[in-house]
Amino acid sequence: MPAAQHPLDRRYRYLYQPLVFIACLVPLLGCIGGIAASSGLAFVPGFSLGTDPVRLVLDTLAKTALNLLLITLAITPLRQLSGNVQLLRLRRMLGLFAFSYALLHFLTYLGPYQGFSWHEIAKDILKRPYITMGFAALCLLVPLALTSTDRMQRRLGRRWRALHRLIWLVAALALLHFWKMLKHEYAQPLMYASLLAALLGWRLWWRYRPTRARSKFGPPKVQEKA
Amino acid sequence: MLIRKPSDIRPSQITSEAAYLNRRDFVRGALAGGLLSAAPVVGAVDDSAPTTTLPYQPNPNFSLTETPNTYDEITHYNNYFEFGTGKTDPAEHAEKLRTRPWNVTIAGEAEKTGTFTLEDILRPHALEERIYRLRCVEAWSMVIPWLGFPLGDLLKRFNPTSKAKFVEFTTLYDPKQMPGLRSSVLPWPYMEGLRIDEAMHPLAIMVVGLYGRALPNQDGAPLRTMAPWKYGFKNAKSIVRIRFTEGQPRNTWNSASPSEYGFYGNVNPEVDHPRWSQATERHIGGGFFNNGRQKTQMFNGYADQVARLYQGMNLHRYY
Numbered sequence: 451m452p453a454a455q456h457p458l459d460r461r462y463r464y465l466y467q468p469l470v471f472i473a474c475l476v477p478l479l480g481c482i483g484g485i486a487a488s489s490g491l492a493f494v495p496g497f498s499l500g501t502d503p504v505r506l507v508l509d510t511l512a513k514t515a516l517n518l519l520l521i522t523l524a525i526t527p528l529r530q531l532s533g534n535v536q537l538l539r540l541r542r543m544l545g546l547f548a549f550s551y552a553l554l555h556f557l558t559y560l561g562p563y564q565g566f567s568w569h570e571i572a573k574d575i576l577k578r579p580y581i582t583m584g585f586a587a588l589c590l591l592v593p594l595a596l597t598s599t600d601r602m603q604r605r606l607g608r609r610w611r612a613l614h615r616l617i618w619l620v621a622a623l624a625l626l627h628f629w630k631m632l633k634h635e636y637a638q639p640l641m642y643a644s645l646l647a648a649l650l651g652w653r654l655w656w657r658y659r660p661t662r663a664r665s666k667f668g669p670p671k672v673q674e675k676a
Numbered sequence: 677m678l679i680r681k682p683s684d685i686r687p688s689q690i691t692s693e694a695a696y697l698n699r700r701d702f703v704r705g706a707l708a709g710g711l712l713s714a715a716p717v718v719g720a721v722d723d724s725a726p727t728t729t730l731p732y733q734p735n736p737n738f739s740l741t742e743t744p745n746t747y748d749e750i751t752h753y754n755n756y757f758e759f760g761t762g763k764t765d766p767a768e769h770a771e772k773l774r775t776r777p778w779n780v781t782i783a784g785e786a787e788k789t790g791t792f793t794l795e796d797i798l799r800p801h802a803l804e805e806r807i808y809r810l811r812c813v814e815a816w817s818m819v820i821p822w823l824g825f826p827l828g829d830l831l832k833r834f835n836p837t838s839k840a841k842f843v844e845f846t847t848l849y850d851p852k853q854m855p856g857l858r859s860s861v862l863p864w865p866y867m868e869g870l871r872i873d874e875a876m877h878p879l880a881i882m883v884v885g886l887y888g889r890a891l892p893n894q895d896g897a898p899l900r901t902m903a904p905w906k907y908g909f910k911n912a913k914s915i916v917r918i919r920f921t922e923g924q925p926r927n928t929w930n931s932a933s934p935s936e937y938g939f940y941g942n943v944n945p946e947v948d949h950p951r952w953s954q955a956t957e958r959h960i961g962g963g964f965f966n967n968g969r970q971k972t973q974m975f976n977g978y979a980d981q982v983a984r985l986y987q988g989m990n991l992h993r994y995y
Contacts, residue, residue, distance in 0.1 A: 489963040501753035503964045565969040578951055634861050635761055
C-alpha cells in the first residue's frame with residue numbers, strides 16, 4: 451500500500467499498534483499470573499485471585515470482552531471526528547481481541563466453572579435466557595472473526611459491511627447477558643447501555659446529519675494520503 | 677442429675693482468667709514441641725484479626741466431619757449487602773460497625789417483650805461449636821465452624837404465646853455505619869423469618885462466633901441466625917429485633933424478587949433458580965483448576981433431621 455509511506459501511517463504501524471496490542475494483553479496476563487499464584491504453580495508477587503479464583507477470572511475475561519467491543523465500536527466515530535483514517539488499523543485488532551476474550555470466558559465457563567459437565571452446560575444454554583444470549587453473542591462473533599482478513603474484506607465487498615453490522619447485535623446481546631446475570635444491580639449495566647446507545651445515536655446522527663454539519667466535520671481528509 | 681450445680685465446681689477447678697487468656701500461647705508452645713503434631717489442623721487462622729476468643733464446647737452430635745473452610749475464606753467471601761454487593765466489600769467496610777453497646781428488641785406474640793442488652797440476651801447460654809455446611813442460593817458452598825447456641829433456647833425465654841406461628845428477624849439499619857444502605861438494591865432493612873417449628877428445631881442456632889472467636893462484623897456480628905438446611909439468605913445478620921408473629925413475615929429477597937426467592941428457601945437440588953441450576957454447587961476453596969463442583973444434597977444434607985417439618989408440602993410451590 452502506498453499509504454505506508456506516510457509518517458503518521460508509520461507511527462501507527464510501529465508504535466501505536468504494538469502499544470494497543472500490549473495493552474489488550476494486560477488483563478489476560480493478570481489472569482494467568484493470578485491462576486499461577488492461586489494454583490501454587492508459581493509464586494507470583496502481587497497476584498492474587500482471592501477466595502474464588504474461577505469467578506474472578508470468568509468476570510475479568512467477560513468485562514474485558516465487553517469493554518473491547520465498545521471500544522471497537524467507538525473507533526468509527528473517533529475517525530469521523532478526527533478525520534484520521536489510520537484509526538481503522540486498530541479496529542480489526544481490537545475486534546479480534548474482543549472475540550478472543552469472549553472465547554476464553556466461554557472456555558473458563560466450560561472447564562473451571564462447570565467442570566465440563568455437558569448435561570448441565572446444555573441445560574444452561576437452552577434453559578437460561580441470559581446464558582443463551584451470551585452464547586449467541588459468541589457464535590455471532592465467529593463469522594466476524596473469520597472474515598476479518600483483508601482478503602475476505604475485498605472478496606465480500608459491500609456484503610462485508612452488512613455482515614459486520616452484526617457487531618451491534620453482538621454488543622446488545624453481550625450487554626443483556628451481563629445485565630440478566632446480576633442480582634438487582636443496575637448501575638454498571640446501565641452505564642454500558644448508555645454508552646452503547648450513545649454510540650448508536652452518533653452513527654444515526656452521522657448518517658442523517660444536516661449538510662452544514664457535514665461540511666463542518668467533512669469527509670475523511672483523504673488529501674493527507676498524498 | 678448430670679448437670680452440675682455451680683456449687684459442685686471447686687474454685688481450684690476453675691481456670692484463672694490469665695491462664696485462660698494465655699491458652700493460645702500454651703497451644704502454640706505445644707505445637708512447637710510437637711505435642712499436637714498428630715492433631716488435624718482445620719484450616720489456617722489469621723492471628724492478626726482483632727477478635728476476642730470465646731469459651732465453648734464442641735458439639736460433635738451436630739457437626740460434620742468435613743474439613744472447614746479457612747478463616748480467611750469465611751471472612752473474605754461474604755454476601756452482606758449492607759456493606760456492598762461485592763464478595764469482598766463486607767471485609768473492607770464492616771470495620772465501621774460498632775457492635776457494643778447493642779440492644780435487641782423482642783416484640784410481638786410473647787409474654788416477655790421489650791428491649792434487652794446483648795449481654796442480657798447472651799448471659800444464660802453456653803456456647804457450642806457446630807461445624808455446618810453453608811449453601812448459598814448463588815450455588816456455592818462452604819463448611820463453617822460456628823459458635824452459638826440453640827435458637828429455640830433463646831426464643832423460649834420470652835414465652836411465645838400460642839399465636840406465635842412465625843419469628844421475624846430484622847437486621848440493623850444504620851446508613852452511617854453501613855455504606856451499602858445508600859444503594860436501593862434491596863428494600864431495607866433486611867428482614868427474614870422462620871416458621872416457629874423451624875426456629876425451634878435443634879439444628880437452628882443463634883451464632884455469636886466462628887473458629888473459636890467472636891464473630892467478625894462481615895459475618896453478621898454480634899448476633900446472627902444459622903439454619904443450615906436453608907439457603908444462606910434465610911439467615912439475618914446483626915439482628916436488632918426479633919418479633920413473634922401470627923402471619924408469615926415478609927422476607928427481603930422474596931419482596932425484591934418473588935419468582936426467584938421464596939419464603940422457605942430450603943436447599944433443594946430439584947428446584948432450580950430461574951436463572952441457574954441448583955443441582956450442583958461449587959465448594960469454595962479449590963484453586964482455579966480444581967473447582968470443587970459437587971452435587972447439592974436435599975436440605976443441604978440435613979434431610980434426616982428436617983424433612984419431617986415439610987411433610988405433605990409441595991416443595992416446588994413452597995420454595
